[in-house]
Amino acid sequence: MKQLPKYLPLAPVFAAYVVMFLIAENMEGMWQLMSMLLFYCALGQAFNVFMGMTGYVDFGYVAFLGMGTYGMALSITRLVQYEFLGVWIIVIGFALAMVMSTLLSMAVGAVALRLRGAYFAIATIGVNEGFRFLIEGARIWNGSEGMIFTADLNTILGREAAAALCTYWADIMVLVIAALAASVTLFYMRTKVGYALTALREDEDAAKVMGINVTKFKIIAFITSASLAGLLGATAWALKTPYVFPPEVFEIHYTIEAIIIAMLGGAGTLLGPVVGGLVYGLSKYYLSIFLPGFQLLIFAPVILVIIVLFPEGIVGMLKARTKGTGVERFIV
């Protein structure tokens, strides 16, 4: 019970997710919109674990989502012949997604985390592009042809259950991943890991001098963020969209979106990715409805204005304004 106040800041995050779920369940036509918003929130939340807490910008982040997608796809396409496994194929898919994204993050982290600033960013872009070309060029996992596995899912789960998985349960799983990412973020914030990460984000050299093993903590945050991305890829891409083509799952655009969401909401904050994901997703959605074809023209300057006006993000601004009030402890 003593621990409870420590985790109170999760209340607004979970409340936001519950409200989104209730809206999706009860308002006609809202499910797919909420599914998109949840994806953006989860993406921002998972990305924030590393970028927000360390200040390192990983431009190759989408590669971890890609690995997660491949993990699930490989499990489904390779194990479909073992009928007795049934739904365990999906469970194995999640495990494989976690393992593959974690292994990639360890390999990347071992090299790239020795670099800083622009050098780190460039190195991670290289990893993303390089990995995609490796899959295509070496023709591993079906190479450039990719995999389409709706029929395999139908075989494993039956047509009705597979359809429900793609259009309903995959979205619920994204919600769970978003909540998990938020919990992990707060856990880190409230423990030694978070203090070390904050120290290295503010001044890495000073943190080193103080005796903090910065490499160790950076790797912890990097791997955590990557495994969450792997789970997200396995769910929001492989299960919701049962296909994988290399150019689509290694598309750098998703990393840019993750950066925008984190910056917009407030990098390094708990509530920031939720607010960023909602603002980003809702603006895009409604602009594409009311001004189809012109939304990006309007959206880009709006983002610029928000970032110029609130350099700490929307939640950063709220934190400053609510300082000393009762609301303060909820806005972290």
Added chain:
Amino acid sequence: MKRSFAILVLFMFVFAGVSFAGAAPDKIVIGHPACLSGKYAKAGEQAVGGIKACVDWVNNFNGGVKIGGKKVPLEYKYYDCESKKEAVTSLIGRLITVDKVDVVFAPYSSGLTLRGAPVAESHQMLYMDHGGANNKIFRQGFRSIVQTIGPATSYHMGTLDMIHQIDPDAKKVALAYEDSEFAKMVMEGAKDHAKALGFQVVFERTYPKGVTDLTPLLSALKASKPDFVLGGGHFEDGQLFNRQMADLNINVNALSLIAAATLPAFYKALTTMAEGVMGPSHWEYGVKYSGEEAQATGLPWIGPSQEEFLELFKKATGEDMLPDYHAAEAGAQVLAYVLGAQGADSVDSKKVRDVLGELQFMSFYGGWDVDDSGMQVGHTMVDVQWQDGTRVIVWPEEAQTGKVCYPMPTFQEKVKGAKAVPK
């Protein structure tokens, strides 16, 4: 008593109205998550123009869609999906549940088409594909999907049929293509069809995307001494392919390159070196499909003539540009839906899907027929050849605007300014 009578009359009117609306709706709405921005913006813009043009034709020239004994206007509701999969599902969800559309047209590309399919299926909504050519879409067991664009495996079938017919001595074919999902699927179909026609595949190799030097591959290809070559993937590698074949002086009777040779920029980049080079296309402005042609082949005809389509397309886009195949196939899809709904005398997705499964017709886009899985099997690709700087449709015969130049001039002849002239 008077009041009761009035209420009774009112009820009768209401129920009459309901039953009437059940038979024939006030309007029929096509929903479309269009790719107006993002990587498929160019194709998406053309598709929207093509759909608007054909909706205009249906409403203003055909008087609407004939359902329940009356003509019902067609409406087109579209949003911009930014060529992104997350937006595709959310917008399809909105189109079906909020806008209550009667049919959903898939976005451009195989990936985005696949993304939307489970959502459409879960609502038992008819889902029409005008931009996803991957054959595997139709091996996934979707029930509500119907394709208008031809499958990727059919791209080179016309080229092979043509060479088989005009040159019985040609036996050896070389396949060299980009290592991409699309090109591989195209060449899988080409290889199978070549073998079925008795051709011998003497060379087959892929090259990576973004390739900058094809000379090692082309040197190996030259050694295999093919009669003709099928290749390509995208514009950049297609023109590199042609240029380096010229550098290495690899002369073949025919060269057909996917996705590159049909573009005006291809000739602009290569000038006379492009003479005689061919490329398959779903449709090109200038094809000769017409009501008479349909009559001759025994198919019913629907829709605007090619010239009418051009005018309607220009009106819809507000620009003086030619429609390309993206516009034509999207427009033809509107016509297919109209025939499907009229045949079913309903907008019920399942009934329309059943009718579409049996439907055969011809429009300015060419033939239309789908197999049991919903895959397009009635549409024939056209083959375009550069002749004296002009794109000439040389195959199939019912669509051709000129004869084929075969064999094409050698590269030495082209250097001297030789033009591809049919014999």
